[in-house]
Amino acid sequence: MPPLMESQPSADGERRRSSISMIPDALYGDKxxxxxxxxxASRGxxxxxxxxxxxxxxxxxxxxRKKWAGHASALWSQAGGDHGRCQMFICDxxxxxxxxxxxxxxxxxxxxKIDYVVINAGVMRYPNRATEASFDEFAFHLHTNTIGPIITAQKLLQSKIPIGTIxxxxxxxxxxxxxxxxxxxxAAYASSKAALNQALRHMAAELKRKNDDTVILAIHPGEVATDMANIDLPWELGGLMTPEQSVRPMIDVIQNKGSQHSGTFWTWEDKPYPW
Structure with a gap:
């Protein structure tokens, strides 16, 4: 399949979705x-x-992301090639x-109607010590791991699309x-994740005050063998899992949490984790 094409404004001012997303609504009749x-969703x-x-x-x-659009054909293949059930979009x-x-x-x-949103985008550049990291390096971790995910959730919530869980x-x-x-x-990576945790807790509390029952969760996926984790660490990394071993139970964790769990932190094993 050719690379994704970004949507462009049509003559009447509305955005035209890319051909890869033109899926008949009839395919989604199974409630x-x-x-x-x-x-x-490009990797890991x-x-x-x-x-x-x-x-x-x-x-x-x-x-x-836009820079990954050229890899869309490989992503389709790995996702199973089911063009009726999976639609691709560009979002940085x-x-x-x-x-x-x-x-x-x-x-x-x-x-x-969106039942579940998983905000997985993130980065970890190693090393990023507090005694060494540059201003730009620290800011990059915060923008990617904290600000971007929170603003994405914020814009989704402001869209008025019904959302069950983020x-x-x-x-x-x-x-x-x-x-x-x-x-x-x-240091920069951990700080950005700690900031993410605090921001999403505030998001959950704010939604509760508005009587919005969207569930907000934090999840630790475990030590997963991905490209991001492919670094030479000076300590033993135990319990390394494949993405398949991590994601399978995480899907169940996400689906099993209700409004009473909003603003909580869980592991892939469905165990509460300390903030």
Whole structure:
């Protein structure tokens, strides 16, 4: 399949969705299936979510960054090639305009109801020590791991699209209560995840005050063998899992949480994790 094409304004001022997203609504007549939005689906954990959800017959709306658009054909192949159940969009969480454009595309889908959103986009550049990291390096971690995900969720919530659950991919590195002093070189990354955790807790509290029952969750996926984790660490990394081993139970964790769990932090094993 050729690279994705970005949507362009049509003559009447409305945005035209790319041909890859022109899927007949009749394909979604099965009300038993759920609709998932996966942010950051080009590789690793995000791509594995797409694979498993497509295999389950769920409807998937997945995003890639613009720089990854040329790899869309490989993503389709790995996702199972089911063009009727999976739609691809471009969204770069480092760009507010890109986020707004993506949410506008979703808002243009008639009758869209989103059951689950997984905000998986993130980065970890190693090392990023507090005694060494540059201003720009620290800011890059915060923009990618904290600000981008929170603003993406914010814009989705402001769109008025009905949303059941928003799950943020967090990390045990971001826990203040279970500080991991062994993680030399993780300062900017851990700080960005701790900031994400606090922001999503505030988001959950704000929604409760508005009587909005959208569930907000943080999830630690475990130690997963992805490109982001492919670094030479000076300590033993135990319990390494494949993306498949991490994502399969995470899907169940996300689906099993209700409004009473909004603003809570869980592991892939469905265990509460300290903030």
């Amino acid at each position: 038993e299936k759920k609709t998932w939005v996966i942010l950051g 954990i995000g791509l594995e979510f797409v694979r498993q959800l497509v295999a389950r017959g769920e409807r998937v709306l997945a995003t890639v 969480i480092l760009s507010e305009k890109s986020i707004i454009d993506f949410v506008a595309e979703l808002s243009a889908i008639p009758g869209l 799950a943020f991919m967090s990390s045990d590195s971001g826990s203040a209560g279970a500080f991991r002093d062994i993680e030399d070189g993780f």
